[in-house]
Amino acid sequence: MKPTPIAVILAFAVALFLLLPLIAVVPVSFTPARFLSMPAGVWSLRHYQALIDNPAWLQSIWLSLRIGILSSVIATLLALAFSLGIWMFRPWFGSILFGFVLLPMVAPPVVSAITLYFFLTTLSKVNDIVAYDTWIGVAIAHAVMIAPFAVVMVTVALAQVDRRIDLAARGFGATVSQRIFKVILPNIKFGVLTAFFLSFVLSWEEIGVTLFITSVDAVTLPRMMWMGLRDNIDPAIAAISVILIGIVIAVILVKTAVTFKLSRKT
Amino acid sequence: MKSDMLKPVLLLGPLVLFLGLAYLVPFLGVMQWSVTLPEPGLGQYGRAVSDPLIQSVFFRTFRICLIVTVSAVAAAYAIAYVWVRGTPMQRLVTELCILIPFWISVLTRAFGWVALLSNRGLINTWLQSAGIISEPLTMVRNEFGVVLGMMHFLIPFAVFPIASAMRSLDERVFLAARGMGASRLRIFWSIFVPMTMPGILGAGLMVFVFALGFFITPAILGGGRSVMIAELIYLRIFQSPDWGLGAAVSVILMVFVALLLVLMLRFVRPNKMLG
Numbered sequence: 197m198k199p200t201p202i203a204v205i206l207a208f209a210v211a212l213f214l215l216l217p218l219i220a221v222v223p224v225s226f227t228p229a230r231f232l233s234m235p236a237g238v239w240s241l242r243h244y245q246a247l248i249d250n251p252a253w254l255q256s257i258w259l260s261l262r263i264g265i266l267s268s269v270i271a272t273l274l275a276l277a278f279s280l281g282i283w284m285f286r287p288w289f290g291s292i293l294f295g296f297v298l299l300p301m302v303a304p305p306v307v308s309a310i311t312l313y314f315f316l317t318t319l320s321k322v323n324d325i326v327a328y329d330t331w332i333g334v335a336i337a338h339a340v341m342i343a344p345f346a347v348v349m350v351t352v353a354l355a356q357v358d359r360r361i362d363l364a365a366r367g368f369g370a371t372v373s374q375r376i377f378k379v380i381l382p383n384i385k386f387g388v389l390t391a392f393f394l395s396f397v398l399s400w401e402e403i404g405v406t407l408f409i410t411s412v413d414a415v416t417l418p419r420m421m422w423m424g425l426r427d428n429i430d431p432a433i434a435a436i437s438v439i440l441i442g443i444v445i446a447v448i449l450v451k452t453a454v455t456f457k458l459s460r461k462t
Numbered sequence: 463m464k465s466d467m468l469k470p471v472l473l474l475g476p477l478v479l480f481l482g483l484a485y486l487v488p489f490l491g492v493m494q495w496s497v498t499l500p501e502p503g504l505g506q507y508g509r510a511v512s513d514p515l516i517q518s519v520f521f522r523t524f525r526i527c528l529i530v531t532v533s534a535v536a537a538a539y540a541i542a543y544v545w546v547r548g549t550p551m552q553r554l555v556t557e558l559c560i561l562i563p564f565w566i567s568v569l570t571r572a573f574g575w576v577a578l579l580s581n582r583g584l585i586n587t588w589l590q591s592a593g594i595i596s597e598p599l600t601m602v603r604n605e606f607g608v609v610l611g612m613m614h615f616l617i618p619f620a621v622f623p624i625a626s627a628m629r630s631l632d633e634r635v636f637l638a639a640r641g642m643g644a645s646r647l648r649i650f651w652s653i654f655v656p657m658t659m660p661g662i663l664g665a666g667l668m669v670f671v672f673a674l675g676f677f678i679t680p681a682i683l684g685g686g687r688s689v690m691i692a693e694l695i696y697l698r699i700f701q702s703p704d705w706g707l708g709a710a711v712s713v714i715l716m717v718f719v720a721l722l723l724v725l726m727l728r729f730v731r732p733n734k735m736l737g
Contacts, residue, residue, distance in 0.1 A: 206540040211555065217574025220574055220575075233587075277472075278478070310492055311489045313699065441562075448561050
């Protein structure tokens, strides 16, 4: 049952709705004016120049990179160990633990935000490294938020592994660490990489929690954009948005092209 | 024997301990705030349910979330249908249109709507230069902008469970219906839609749960005029230091979402949510 023309038109109307705001950002980023507007005749690169000239933008990008890498390393390692534990030992309380570690993913972001605000402001009273408005504090908070996603990705990868190869290794007397490093990990390495990549992206664009736990020192890229969006809208936001949208489109197109090629080969 | 117990604990322990210390314990702390700030007792919960201003925020949140859920699920159904059943070319185009917004951050997407709808944005500039309107239409900093922005964010999320329900259908059912003389329209409404109903309900509940906790999109596109629950919590913590009330509203929201999630698990198995 192929879609009728009406169904196709409706679907493409939705597709257009999904793309339209992303397209609208492009002309706005080339406006010569200081305020958000469409370029009337003259197109200017001044807002792209502003991204380079204003050190605050580069600093926030560097900060977001550091936080993204640290938090996704923590989250992926913890999630990997956890998912392996559930998969290998299948404890009877496994589903309860699984539900528990997914909490930060299913709770409303604002509830997680106030929770992590409590966590970091409490820690601020006893140290100033893992604390409110520090980059390590933000990375720890992000690790809390993204760990559930990493658990889901690694668990999905583990579900594809044939249990019998692990049983065979066990039967031949492999220890737990041999089973993990020599048998299971080689089979899920793409899943683990995907989990790391997804974790990084989620931390890179995290804003809901970050707003609650930073103020003036740990200004991540999303936080920087938020500040430019709230009051008088700075067209530099349009320029950085165009760059971010461009990166996403490039990655997705490359991925689609690669899958397309692979599917033609088989 | 001892090392048999030790290994699962070494693997499972770190994440459970980490989330216990950094999430569960602080959440209990927030609950403590809600009953001790500014003075001990359930006063903040009383205020949260009786204060007309806060009531109006709750009602607005529900209204907006209902509108957004129904329209986002309908839109997701239309695009999922072509994504699952279209020609290879149609599938490729719809897939890109679903995935590209999905991977772009909530801030950029909300800003896209500002660029599109604001007084000097794309639509108003075009309409004015075409002479259709003389004064710009007000489309952001009101509920209209909030609803569009939230729909845009949530449609891709709704597509995955619906598409997964559509993929699991047995083609022979439609052939049988066709063989017995049913029209295409009849097949769609009497067979296809009912059979994908679990996906529709699952997507609807998920979108509604997501929408309830929405903060960034309403804050940017609502411009402080249509405050929703999540923004109310933010304002109570950072602008009018009223931590007890912010914490109480958070706990209410959390309990409500937990109830909805239990309901949701009756319609969709968790693995279906991932598509």
